[in-house]
Amino acid sequence: METTFRKRTSKATVKVVPRPETLNKELMLGGIIQGLAVTMRHFFQNVAREKPEVTINYPEERLKYPLRNRGLHRLMHREDDSVRCVACMCCPTACPAHCITIVAEETGNGNEKRPAIFEIDELRCIVCGLCVEACPCDAIRMDTGEHMHVVDRRDDAILGKVDLMKRGISSTAVQGGEPNWQERVKTVPDPRFR
Amino acid sequence: MAETPNPAPAQSTVTLKIDGQSVTVPKGTNVLEAARSLGVSISFFCYHPGLSSPAVCRQCLVEVKGQPKPVPSCYTPCADNMDVLTQSEKALTVRQQMLEFTLVNHPVDCPICDKAGECTLQKLYVEWDSAHARMDYEKVHKPKKVDLGPTIVLDAERCILCTRCIRVCDEVAHDHQLEMSYRGDRETISVAPGKQLDNPYSLNTVDVCPVGALTAKDFRFQMRAWELMTTSSVCAGCATGCNDEIHHARGEIYRLVPRENQDVNKFWMCDDGRMTYHEIRQNRVAGARVQGETVPLDKALSFAADRIVALRGSSGSSGLLGVVANAQATNEDNYLLLKVASALGVDRVYLAGRPARPDCADDILRHADMNPNTAGARAIAQALMPGKAKGVPQLAADLEGGALKALWILGDHVDLDEEAQAALARLEVCIYQTPHQNFLSDKVNVLLPAAAWAEVDGTFTNAKGLVQRIRRAVEPPGEARPHRELIQLLGRKLGIALDYPNVRMLFKEMKQAVPEFAAAEYGRELPVVQLRFAGSRG
Amino acid sequence: MGIVLLFLIPVVVFSIVSVVLVGVLGAALPALAAYPDFTWVMDPWFQALIKMTLLILVVVMPLASILTWMERKQSAKMQDRGGPNRAAILGARAWGIPHFIADAVKMIMKEDFIPAKANKILFSLAPVMAIVPVFVTFAIVPFGGDVCTHQLTQVVANPALCTDKVTLQVARLDVGLLFYFAIASLAVYGTTLAGWASYNKWSLLGGLRASSQMMSYEVTMGLAILGAFLVYGTLEPHAIVLAQGPLPWHWGIVYQPLGAILFFTAAIAETKRTPFDTPEGESEVVGYFVEYSGMRFGMFFLAEFIEVVFLSAIMATVFFGGYEFPFLFPDGFHLLGHSLPLPHVAVLLIQTAGWGLKVIFFCWFQLLIRWTLPRIRPDQLMDLGWKKLLPVSLANVVVTAVVVLALMAR
Known part of the structure; x- marks a missing residue:
């Protein structure tokens, strides 16, 4: 039996990129001097400026947050300081992070329903604001302007009803709109409704 | 009709x-x-x-x-x-x-209303109207949170006066308990004079209510309708076998509602049947126990198998072993148990179940037999061991007479008296696979955790002989597993080749072995539907 | 404001430093020696001890520690950042300078950890082996001219003629820079031992990289400075400084520009700092002192900065006229025919302060390089050292030798 060995050939080709072998490239001196010039320029500029333009020394200087900044949640109050929330569960339904836990209970008065437990796990919260969008009662808001607090234990990041209501203020929003809603609707036509 | x-x-x-x-x-x-x-x-x-x-x-x-x-x-x-x-x-x-x-007078308090998400009015509004109200003046106020009876609360403001609830009482429960009172925009639903809404079919009024006027006290404020998942199943409360939907969310069952089946329950279901879901999570056996001590499931099975093998060696092939089939368990579970029993040469077979309650029966839906699968268990016993199946009284007699040394009990309800229980405790080995703890669970020496009816797939045969599918809605707790899996595991340890990776294979085999099931079909698997995509149920 | 401070503060600081150095060594101690009981203060051994102590306590250690802050602050300024600015003493933040104290306290307070399987003796010895040689090498650096102790207030034309002179240099060795090479070679033991004694394969590899790098670049360093020796005809640093004189166009950088660049490059590689920091490579590869913590790590850290200071001092001495101030002759300024006679002590003070300013300029320049150039690969490092720097430095030596020979023959 005859065996022939064939030289292995590959069809793959390697494209060789020529690199210019100039003296300047070899010595790298030009690049080094250029680089030093750039850093030196920045150094002297910044020394003359005393304070870099972009840095904000946080605790002393603060950025002004935009009006629609989303901070920690808060639960709004009724006029009698009870919670506005009626435990409709729209916010946990809308929440993409599943960070809201509500257990409903019956109230003795005309409000009929309120949350017995209202907990937000601020570590899970992705600060998307969908809960606020979903709320039909102006009960939950994120306009506190507060940051998440530093916590030692994960449980501490779960804010309960008391914590959330502590930040709340009274809201007198009327479900279905203010009495003069018709004029406003005329001036600002809502594209969702005919 | x-x-x-x-x-x-x-x-x-x-x-x-x-x-x-x-x-x-x-x-x-x-x-x-x-x-x-x-x-x-x-x-x-x-x-x-x-x-x-x-x-x-x-x-x-x-x-x-x-x-x-x-x-x-x-x-x-x-x-x-x-x-x-x-x-x-x-x-x-x-x-x-x-x-x-x-x-015009509907309060539109959907955030509070329990019906939101499955409300016909809400659905029609979104589909047809979607306009702002043109009413500028105060809506008519009517009583809220009216206690109509032990199970139902009425919110008269939400009521749109469709009178469906009145007709349910009149035409289904045949008891005129609700009626209209007042006239014009003051008109409300109220209970008939001297009565309250307490008929055994009262919760059907909640189902038919197209708005959130009638709410069940049991379900009120527990869970929003759109969060619920539905699994089609069959009620295990009695032998009627009403078709139902198990509504569950995140592993918890929240309610049972009727599913239309013109051959069985039409559109209705009794209140007692709806409440059976409460039992499922009560007094559960979550882990295996041998002589009172919690052990891993495999260890308990080995213990039981060793005892049975030893007995069979010492006292003949049957080993004085008896098996108890149960009308609470599915056809598949009973079939597999009896198949293992006949492979072992056991000739003592008993049939247990909950005791009948004639006081609960009526000629509408409720049946005196409180077991969902009496007919099925009987048919299987007849097919596999003709003439051998005995009742619970015979079991008690055999126990007290010492004719049994080992017993393998399926399901949770075996109605034994004190003496029989004492005799049970004296057995060499007594395997009791059950979802719930009860008076027997301390007497037996091998306790195996089984899944309850809402946690398994299988079939029930109702009193009319209809074979109906039940479906797994939630996961069993702890180490609990369906009866058939426990039987398979123990059977394998006893040297019997059993390989049924799913219930469908078991059903196919059973269909050929039991003549009553010859015409039955296992049916297709249904996807679990979230109620929010199922439209309104009103 | 910032620019003014940038120049003003070093000038003020080094004026004070020079007053302390010259005052103690040139005035206080000779005055003390006038009393019969204290003649021993002029004993050469005691003089060497007191000079070394003063040099280390007043110049080297403060400069090395302040460099830790300077490095962070300067890099921040180069990168448009703020840099350290939080630490404060009694509410005075002083551009974050107190950070070097905070760093030192942190280093000392941290857990001193020795790995279980490490060789404890060598592990403890390694940082000392790294830091001691760099201190010792300062012995040859002249930080000022000779002090004629009895003529401080007079104008002295030639201090070499004084009989009672005190040298502002710890040890005037004839072997001079050879002593520096000898001692500096010992530092390689520190790094190699640290890598080996840690019982950690990565630190061992880091130590190997460090030793190979240091040994390779020592060759270039020696050859690069050889040209300067040929020009000055001496190895003794003080003589080199005197040979250069106060006129900037006679300084070593003019005669040996290539040698200066080569020496500077090789010496940076010796200090194991970016772009030649493959031995430690803090951000990517694990270095030889990865197992070190607390003050042991601090000693490696400090040794690096002292090396920076020393390298600056050597650069100033050999290539930039050492303590010589431009146009400042021993009897005062002479420029374009004008002259300003100065008393001896004023000349000395200006010279010492000028030396300090040169040193800190080169420190600043090294930091500038460290935060500008990216790290090079080990293979590129070896390539640069053996295939580029070494031939070029050899050529430099040959050309210099030929030129010097031709000039001498003429």
Whole structure:
């Protein structure tokens, strides 16, 4: 039996990129001097400026947050300081992070329903604001302007009803709109409704 | 009734045109049903296919050519050559106006209302109207949170006075407990004088209510409807086997609601059956126990198998072993147990279950036999071990007489008296696979955790002999597993080759072995549906 | 404001430093020696001890520690950042300078950890081996001219003629820079031992990289400075400084520009700092002192900065006229025919302060390089050292030798 060995050939080709072998490239001196010039320029500029333009020394200087900044949640109050929330569960339904836990209970008065437990796990919260969008009662808001607090234990990041209501203020929003809603609707036509 | 069961040919059908499409229906069918059979949807509140049609809500108005005024389709019987327009501008306008009229005094407190998400009014508003209210003045206030009876709360403001609940009491429970009072915009639903809403079918009023006026105390504020998942199953409360939907969310069952089956329960279900879901998570056995100590499942199975093998060596092939089939367990579980028993040469077979309660029975739906699968268990025992199956009294007698040394009990209900229980405790080995702890669980020396009925797939055979599917809705707790898996594991340890990776294979084999199941089909798997995508159930 | 401070502060600081150095060594101690009981203060051994102590306490250690802050602050300024600015003493933040104290306290307070399987003796010895040689090498650096102790207030034309002079240099060795090479080679033991004694394969590899790098670049360093020796005809640093004189166009950088660049490059590689920091490579590869913590790590850290200071001092001495101030002759300024006679002590003070300013300029320049150039690969490092720097430095030596020979023959 005859065996022939064939030289292995590959069809793959390697494209060789020529690199210019100039003296300047070899010595790298030009690049080094250029680089030093750039850093030196920045150094002297910044020394003359005393304070870099972009840095904000946080605790002393603060950025002004935009009006629609989303901070920690808060639960709004009724006029009698009870919670506005009626435990409709729209916010946990809308929440993409599943960070809201509500257990409903019956109230003795005309409000009929309120949350017995209202907990937000601020570590899970992705600060998307969908809960606020979903709320039909102006009960939950994120306009506190507060940051998440530093916590030692994960449980501490779960804010309960008391914590959330502590930040709340009274809201007198009327479900279905203010009495003069018709004029406003005329001036600002809502594209969702005919 | 919607459809007459056996329409006689020729003169008993009519042919009419709905939206230009020709349709032939039995005589007496109303226009609404005829339209539905064509797939044309007409909105309605007061009509219910299982109840009479009073045509009070006027939400199903359609235009009939030749008639000057729109007619309520639910109340208009089909006639030959009728030309019905359901989507004409006139019909749509009147329906939309009726909807706005219905909404005039509705409080629109959907955030609070439990019906939100499965509410017909809400759905129709979103589909048809979606406009701001034109009412600028105060709505009529009516009593809220009216206690109608032990199970139901009424919110009269939300009520749209469709009278479905009144008709359910009258026509299903045959007990006139609700009626209308006052007139005009003060009109409300109230209980009849000297009565309260306490009939055994009262919760059907909640199901039929198209809005959130009637709410079940049991379900009130527990969970929002749109969060619920539905699994189609069969009620395990009695031998009727009402078809139901298990509504569950995140591994917890929140309620059982009836599912339409014209052969069994039509549209209804009794209150007792609806409450059976509470038992599922109570007193559960989550881990195996051998002589009172919690051990891993495998260890408990080995212990039981070793004891049985030892007994069979010492006292003959049957080993004085008895098996107890149970009418609470599915057909598949019972079949597998008896199959293992006959492979072991066991000739003592008993049939247990909950005791009958004739006081709970009526001729509507409720059955005296409180077990969902008595007929099935009997049929299987008859097919596999003809003439050998005995009742519980015989079991008690055998126990006390010392005819048994080992016992293998399926299911949780075995009605034994004190003496028989004491005799049970003296057995060499007593395997008891059960979902729930009860008086027997401390007496036996091998306790195996089993899954409850809402946690398994399988079939029940109801009193009429219908084989019906039940489906797994939630996961069993801890180490609990379906009966059939426990039997398989123990059977393998006893040297019997069993390999049923799923219930369908078991059912196929059972179908050939048991003549009663010859015509039965296992059915297809249904996806678990989230209620928020299922539309309204009102 | 910032620019003014940038120049003003070093000038003020080094004026004070020079007053302390010259005052103690040139005035206080000779004055003390006038009393019969204290003649021993002029003993050469005691003089060497007191000079070394003063040099290390007043110049080297403060400069090395302040460099830790300077490095962070300067890099921040180069990168448009703020840099350290939080630490404060009694509410005075002083551009974050107190950070070097905070760093030192942190280093000392941190857990001193020795890995279980490490060789404890060598592990403890390694940081000392790294830091001691760099201190010792300062012995040859002249930080000022000779002090004629009895003529401080007079104008002295030639201090070499004084009989009672005190040298501002710890040890005036004839072997001079050879002593520096000898001692600096010992530092390689510190890094190699640290890598080996840690019982960690990555630190061992880091130590190997460090030793190979240091040994390779020592060759270039020696050859690069050889040209300067040929020009000055001496190895003794003080003589080199005197040979250069106060006129900038006679300084080593003019005669040996290539040698200066080569020496500077090789010496940076010796300090193991970016772009030649493959031995430690804090951000990517694990270095030889990865197992070190607390003050042991601090000693490696400090040794690196002292090396920076020393390299600056050598650069100043050999190539930039050492303590010589431009146009400042021993008897005062002479420029374009004008002259400003100055008393001896004023000349000395200006010279010492000028030396300090040169040193800190080169420190600043090294930091500038460290935060500008990216790290090079080990293979590129070896390539640069053996295939580029070494031939070029050899050529430099040959050309210099030929030129010097031709000039001498003429």
